[in-house]
Amino acid sequence: MSGHHRTIAVAVSLTLAGAGLGLAQPLVAKRAVDGAPGSTGVWLLLGVLVLLFLAEAVVNACGRYLLERMGERVVLGLRRTMVDRLLRLRVGVYDDHRVGDLVSRVTTDTTLVRDVMSQGVVDLLTGALTAVGALALMLWLDPVLVLLVALTVAVAAAVVATLLRGIRAASENAQSAVGALAADLERALGAIRLVRANRAEQREAQRVGTQVDAACAAGVRTAKLASVMAPAVELAVQGSFLLVFVIGGMRVAGHASSPGDLVAFLLYASYLVVPLSSMFQAVGLLQKGMGSLQRIEEIRALPVEQDVPRAAVHPVAAGSALEFCDVHFGYSERPVLRGVSFTVAPRSTVALVGRSGAGKSTVFALAARFYEPARGAVLLGGQPAGARSLDDWRSRIALVDQNVHVMHGTLWENLTYAAPDADPAEVERVVELANLGEVVRRLPDGLHSCAGERGGALSAGERQRVAIARALLARPSLLLLDEPTSHLDPLNEALQAEVVANVAAECAVLMIAHRLSTVRHADEIVVLDDGQVVAAGDHDGLLETCPLYRRLAVPGTATGRPPGKLGELRL
Structure with a gap:
């Protein structure tokens, strides 16, 4: 609500003015009924009544518009804050939460909060002001009838109060079910080719359908409670109206009050119908909104990366692009790296090899500072993490993951993602360097062709080359390559090896390698096993000194057969 105080003050003032205009109408009607029939004064009062009605409509419309606009802007700020926070969460948080559910909190939950702001608050405020004013004037007209109305309203309020807690709990369950539904649907659609290839459409439909059923069940429970609340309010209002009509008529017949008093009182009683109904419904909506607000607050409580500006630090003459110094790290207390140390020299190529689960991808995650080491230090350009934001x-780094990310948009937008102001000539340079020239010329609109959802318009190898070109365009001092030839045919594999060699002339390269053709030309090979560096050196030297590398690089070594032709690393 911060920053909207002036709008709220104006809107409340208009709402108060509209309520006052509405409350004045029964008094004018009372005087018209009690006046002499056909007199000039009666017609004048009728004219005033029409003007009051029109003025009330205009003032209320303006007040409601301001409050609803404020609600939209409050939710706008809330969504922007949530989106910014979701994009800055610590990487480990994404491992513990489903993306579809996080998206649901930004869309579905904030929509319900918007409804609370634009409808619930407005109806509650307007209804409360109108009801208080109407009851005060009714008390002035006939205290006895007011007691009857208060009794019936109190009964309805007691019933509603017992239902509100259940409505909030049911609403929270419904919103959680919708979040789970979004997460499961995003899971299936994100892997639609896998689903189709394995004929799993029916299984995924059943899986998502389970969440649909859960959302439906929670919604039905909410509707059940709301359906009990609505008749209770309606019966109370209608019952009080009938009591006023019958008992008020008897009091007029006994000359305890005038016909004008009864007409005014009945009008005020009718004025209570809509405000009271709106108030009870608004309270129910507020309870639903509290459930959504709780889910939103959970997002705001999640930890984000802290990018604290650092003091200027002079470069350290360390002679290394990247250095791991006795690094220890684990996920959820599960140790992965145990005392890893190695160095990547400037403009050199270092290959990480090892069996699956040895910790190669974790090294990349720490190098990119997606995580911080539990012990030890990671240095970039001779400076530790504490010296750089x-x-x-x-x-200063670029990452090309094996699971290449190509976003929906044009090829140009994907290539310039890290350097949106890149010069066209520089883009052309990295296109040729990554062997993408033929692909660009084949596409109907060249660099402005759409890459498709998740890069679906490109082959796997083409997507990887797009990622490499995108990384090179940022001119990093360190390039992290996760198996740069995994999706390439032999011809393009040889070309890609040449690309890597060209890149090493511009920056340091640290790559996870699965193919021997990639590894054997590296300046240094670091062998990881069970989270530790067990050997480091060049290809020929490791074949002689490292049994694990020999088993990975030379088929048949593990079985005792004589070495055969060098092939792929078996990781």
Whole structure:
């Protein structure tokens, strides 16, 4: 609500003015009924009544518009804050939460909060003001009838109060079910080719359908409670109206009050119908909104990366692009790296090899500072993490993951993602360097062709080359390559090896390698096993000194057969 105080003050003032205009109408009607029939004064009062009605409609419309606009802007700020926070969460948080559920909190939950702001608060405020004013004037007209109305309303309020807690709990369950539904649907659609290839459409439909059923069940429970609340309010209002009509008529017949008093009182009683109904419904909506607000607050409580500006640090003459110094790290107390140390020299190529689960991908995650080591230090350009902000650190590295990310948009937008102001000539340079020229010329609109959802318009190898070109365009001092030839045919594999060699002339390269053709030309090979560096050196030297590397690189070594032709690393 911060920053909207002036709008709220104006809207409340208009709402108060509209309520006052509405409350004045029964008094004018009372005087018209009690006046002499056909007199000039009666017609004048009728004219005033029409003007009051029109003025009330205009003022209320303006007040409601301001409050609803404020609600939209409050939710706008809330969504922007949530989106910014979701994009800055610590990487480990994404491992513990489903993306579809997080998206649901930004869309579905904030929509319900918007409804609370634009409808619930407005109806509650307007209804409360109108009801208080109407009851005060009714008390002035006939205290006896007011007691009857208060009794019936109190009964309805007691019934509603017992239902509100259940409505909030049911609403929270419904919103959680919708979040789970979004997560499961995103899971299936994100892997639709896998689903189709394995004929799993029916199984995924059943899986998502389970969440649909859960959302439906929670919604039905909410509707059940709301359906009990609505008749209770309606019966109370209608019952009080009938009591006023019958008992008020008897009091007029006994000359205890005038016909004008009864007409005014009945009008005020009718004025209570809509405000009271709106108030009870608004309270129910507020309870639903509290459930959504709780889910939103959970997002705001999740930890984000802290990119604290650092003091200027002079470069350290360390002679290394990247250095791991006795690094220890684990996920959820499960140790992965245990005392890893190695160095990547500037403009050199270092290959990480090892069996699956040895910790190669974790090394990349720490190098990119997606995580911080539990012990030890990671240095970039001779400086530790404490000497550089996250933004500065990541501006000096580029990452090409094996699971290449190509976003929906044009090829140009994907290539310039890290350097949106790149010069066209520089883009052309990295296109040729990554062997993408033929692909660009084949596409109907060249660099402005759409890459498709998740890069579906490109082959796997083409997507990987796009990622490499994108990384090179940022001119990093360190390039992290996760198996750069995994999706390439032999011809393009040889070309890619040439690309890597060209890149090493511009920056340091640290790559996870599965193919021997990639590894054997590296300046240094680091062998990881069970989270530890067991050997380091060049290809020929490791074949002689490292049994694990020999088993990985030379088929048949593990079985005792004589070495055959060098092939792929068996990881």
